Amino acid sequence: MDFPFAGVTPNELSFAARDERYRRLHEWGEPSYLHPSGLRMIWKYDDVRTVLEAVLRGVSTANSLDPLVGYSRIATTASAIPPFLRHLLPPPAKATANLTDLGLHKRVRDTMSGADGHFTIPAGQRHAREAAMSAHFHAALDELDPGAELDVTALSIAYAARVTGEAVGLPPQSWPNVAIWSSAQSGLLGRRMHGRELGAAVDALGWLFTISARTVAHGSGFARRLREAELPRRVAISAMANSLAAGVHTVSGTIQQGLQRLLSAPDRAWWSLLADPHQAGSVAIKLMHLDPGLVAWKRRADEAITLPSGTTLPPGPILALFAAANRDTAAFPDLWNLHGKGKLPLTFGIGRHVCPGKQLATLAIAVFLRELHAQIPHAELIPTIGRRRPDLLFSGADIAITT
Incomplete structure (x- = not known):
C-alpha cells in the first residue's frame, strides 16, 4: 500500500477523499514518513501534540515560517530578487510561531491573547463582535452580486479578509488586497514554487510586510497595542x-471544506442545525476539528529525539499533521458525533504555542455559516471541475452553491 499522502495533499482532495486518506494514514505501519519535500511527517495524536508543544529538548520552532523552497531558491530566482530587496530586507523578524526567545514570545502572546489580549473576546463584547461579523458577511455578499449560483470560495475569502483586516486594525482600503498578500505567505510556506510564480509570491509577501509596517506605525487597535507593549518594531x-x-x-479554508461536508451529507443534519443560533457554534467547532483550513505545521528536530510514545525522529524538519491527529481514534473514539467526547483537537496548536486568534476564528466561522444558512437554507452544491494546487500546510475547496 502506498503512503496515503506521498503524492497528494489534503488541498487537492474532496472531503470524502480526505476522510479515506486520513483513515488509511492511521493504519500505516510506521509512526513517521519522510516526505519527498524533505519534511518528516508525523500524525499520531500524542506525537503531534508533543512536537507542537515544543517543550521537549531537541524540538525547535525556529523553522515554522521558513519558505518550503528555502531562502537560497528565492535568492537565485531573478523575479524574486527585486521585491525581496525592496520590501523584505532585512528579512522579517521572528514573532510568534517561530520565536525562540521565550520571554519575548510571552510578551507578544500576552499582547495578542490572554485575559486582556487583543484577540480575546470578553463575554460582554460577543454580541457586538457577532454583529460586526454579520455586517462583513453581507457586505462581502453584496460585492459578489450573486445570480443563480454563488461562489462560496470567493465569498469566504472576501469575508475572512474583511474580518481579519478589521481585527488587526488594517485600513479598510487595504482589505481587498489582504487575501492576495496572505495567499503569498501561505503559498511560500506550503507549496513548491518556481520562476515567476515564486517572484509574484515574494512581491505580494513584501507588500504584506510593508503595509503591516505602516499599520504598526500609525494604526489603531492591534497596532496600538503592539506599540504600547513596546515590542521591538520588527517583531511587531x-x-x-x-x-x-x-x-x-x-x-476561509475551514468554511470551504466544511460546507462541502455539510451540504454533501445525505440528511444534511449539521447544516440544518445552523438554523439554531445556539448550535451554529457547535457545528463550527466540529468543522475546525475535522476540516481545518490549516492542516499542518512545521517544527525541527535539532538532534535525534525520542518522543514519550517511543517514536524516534532523526535530526531535520518535521511536518506535524494536526488535521490527521484530529482523526486519531485513540484520542477521539466518538469522532463523528457532533458532541463526541475526546481529547483537545490540535487545530490551533497547544500550550504556549496555541494560536492567539482561536476564539476570533471560531466565532467568525460560526457567524458565516449561520448567515449563509439564513440566506440560502436550501442551497445545493454545484459540481466543480479541476484540481487544486498541492499544498502541505493549507487546504480549502472550490465551492459554488445554488441560490
Missing part, C-alpha cells in the same frame, strides 16, 4: 503580518 511588524495571513486562510 511580523506579528501583524502573520496574524493577517493565518486569519484569512484558517477561516
Whole structure:
C-alpha cells in the first residue's frame, strides 16, 4: 500500500477523499514518513501534540515560517530578487510561531491573547463582535452580486479578509488586497514554487510586510497595542503580518471544506442545525476539528529525539499533521458525533504555542455559516471541475452553491 499522502495533499482532495486518506494514514505501519519535500511527517495524536508543544529538548520552532523552497531558491530566482530587496530586507523578524526567545514570545502572546489580549473576546463584547461579523458577511455578499449560483470560495475569502483586516486594525482600503498578500505567505510556506510564480509570491509577501509596517506605525487597535507593549518594531511588524495571513486562510479554508461536508451529507443534519443560533457554534467547532483550513505545521528536530510514545525522529524538519491527529481514534473514539467526547483537537496548536486568534476564528466561522444558512437554507452544491494546487500546510475547496 502506498503512503496515503506521498503524492497528494489534503488541498487537492474532496472531503470524502480526505476522510479515506486520513483513515488509511492511521493504519500505516510506521509512526513517521519522510516526505519527498524533505519534511518528516508525523500524525499520531500524542506525537503531534508533543512536537507542537515544543517543550521537549531537541524540538525547535525556529523553522515554522521558513519558505518550503528555502531562502537560497528565492535568492537565485531573478523575479524574486527585486521585491525581496525592496520590501523584505532585512528579512522579517521572528514573532510568534517561530520565536525562540521565550520571554519575548510571552510578551507578544500576552499582547495578542490572554485575559486582556487583543484577540480575546470578553463575554460582554460577543454580541457586538457577532454583529460586526454579520455586517462583513453581507457586505462581502453584496460585492459578489450573486445570480443563480454563488461562489462560496470567493465569498469566504472576501469575508475572512474583511474580518481579519478589521481585527488587526488594517485600513479598510487595504482589505481587498489582504487575501492576495496572505495567499503569498501561505503559498511560500506550503507549496513548491518556481520562476515567476515564486517572484509574484515574494512581491505580494513584501507588500504584506510593508503595509503591516505602516499599520504598526500609525494604526489603531492591534497596532496600538503592539506599540504600547513596546515590542521591538520588527517583531511587531511580523506579528501583524502573520496574524493577517493565518486569519484569512484558517477561516476561509475551514468554511470551504466544511460546507462541502455539510451540504454533501445525505440528511444534511449539521447544516440544518445552523438554523439554531445556539448550535451554529457547535457545528463550527466540529468543522475546525475535522476540516481545518490549516492542516499542518512545521517544527525541527535539532538532534535525534525520542518522543514519550517511543517514536524516534532523526535530526531535520518535521511536518506535524494536526488535521490527521484530529482523526486519531485513540484520542477521539466518538469522532463523528457532533458532541463526541475526546481529547483537545490540535487545530490551533497547544500550550504556549496555541494560536492567539482561536476564539476570533471560531466565532467568525460560526457567524458565516449561520448567515449563509439564513440566506440560502436550501442551497445545493454545484459540481466543480479541476484540481487544486498541492499544498502541505493549507487546504480549502472550490465551492459554488445554488441560490
